[in-house]
Amino acid sequence: MPLPSEALQQSFLALDRMRASELVAVAATELPPLQVIETMVRPALEAIGQLWEQGDCALSQVYMSGRICEELIDGLLVGSASDASRILTPQVAAPRLAIAVLEDYHLLGRQIVRTVLRAGGYEVLDYGRQDVEELLDRVCADRIEILLVSTLMLPSALRTRMLIDGLRRVSPQTRVVVGGAPYRFDDQLWQEVGADAVGLHAGEALTIVNRLTGEAP
Ligand code: B12
Incomplete structure (x- = not known):
């Protein structure tokens, strides 16, 4: 079998x-x-x-x-x-959350992460596929506090560095959580791109967001 x-x-x-x-x-x-x-x-x-x-x-x-x-x-x-x-009470003082796929056409991971967060009671703006410039504009316009970024191609993961450098200038309060296959292949990569946290599977997204918003230790 x-x-x-x-x-x-x-x-x-x-x-x-x-x-x-x-x-x-x-x-x-x-x-x-x-x-x-x-x-x-x-x-x-x-x-x-x-x-x-x-x-x-x-x-x-x-x-x-x-x-x-x-x-x-x-x-x-x-x-x-x-x-x-x-069944869940909406999060008190819910953080402004968004998720995007950065310069990549692998969209399934983002779909799952978004659903897990919604199932955990969070509202999540879904930006779909974005390039660096568009994403910077949207994060600023929506005053996003936690941005989740999914990439499956190594070059796309490396572009996250440019996104995060830009965010530190124009929206320094935004925390960035990254995930996707390249981060499973290289456990230092999330730090190299300057992210605040990494999730290796969708279930971790909820724990990380809770931690970043002070909901859990
Ligand atoms: C399906 C697939 C495709 C489909 C995508 C369909 C779709 N609608 O998404 C199609 C056919 C379009 C495709 C195209 C290509 N692909 Co492709 N593809 C895959 C494959 C086989 C599976 C990816 C997938 O969907 N996995 C299932 C999902 C559920 O898993 P996941 O995305 O990893 O997400 C999970 C976690 O990572 C996590 N997660 C994901 N994001 C985030 C974000 C956060 C914040 C958190 C917390 C967690 C998290 O949660 C999810 C659930 O646990 C992978 C193989 C692999 N090892 O991943 C190759 C792969 C990613 N593809 C690859 C390549 C090369 C390509 C192409 C360039 C092929 C080509 N020559 O045209 C194109 C490029 C497209 C582009 N520019 O983006 C390479 C990338 C290599 C690299 N080092 O960059 C891989 C690794 C295959 C390989 N072994 O070579 N592909």
Whole structure:
């Protein structure tokens, strides 16, 4: 029997949406949505990224795997944020939060982080994909206190340095939390780009935001 993440990987490579959603649905009967993502969906996608790097699958398979995942993740998380807003009291003196993907087209991580924060009771402005200049303007205009930045490409992660240098000049009170694959490959990178914190998976975003806003030790 293949591991669930391996079975999911096979269904992605075969572009078998039905099989992929069955596998995820079965896992979701036993595990909370975030755990299904962390133990099944993310490992399956990462393995496909590795196959692509070795020349063992086509970019179209990576692309379609990403598309199928967007749908699966939407389906898995659909209840999370709205349920939370019903059952949680909104944060007192809530910080102004925003999330963006910086100069990168890998959008799934941001989608998950945003949902986790909303499920934790935070309002989060979603800026989508941004370049450095646009993002500086929006952070200033919206007086953002905590900016979460997702990047999956190393060059994009390195551009975060330019963003943070700019923010220190025009919006010094803004704290920056970074995350995405390059920070898992290099554990010093977040400090090199000048960030205030790094999250290696989406679940950490909530702990970090709580800590930065003084909600938790
Ligand atoms: C799917 C995918 C794509 C899809 C993206 C679809 C989409 N809608 O997002 C498509 C096909 C578009 C794509 C394109 C490309 N890709 Co691609 N892609 C991937 C792949 C296989 C999976 C990424 C993914 O979605 N993972 C699942 C999500 C859920 O995980 P995640 O993003 O890491 O997010 C989690 C955590 O990191 C964290 N997190 C993320 N952000 C943040 C932020 C904060 C604040 C916090 C707290 C946490 C956090 O929370 C999430 C949940 O835990 C990776 C392989 C890998 N190892 O990551 C390659 C990969 C990222 N791609 C790569 C490359 C090279 C490319 C292309 C250049 C390919 C090409 N030649 O055209 C293009 C470039 C696009 C661009 N300019 O941005 C390389 C990058 C190498 C590098 N060193 O820079 C990788 C690593 C593949 C590889 N092994 O070579 N890709």
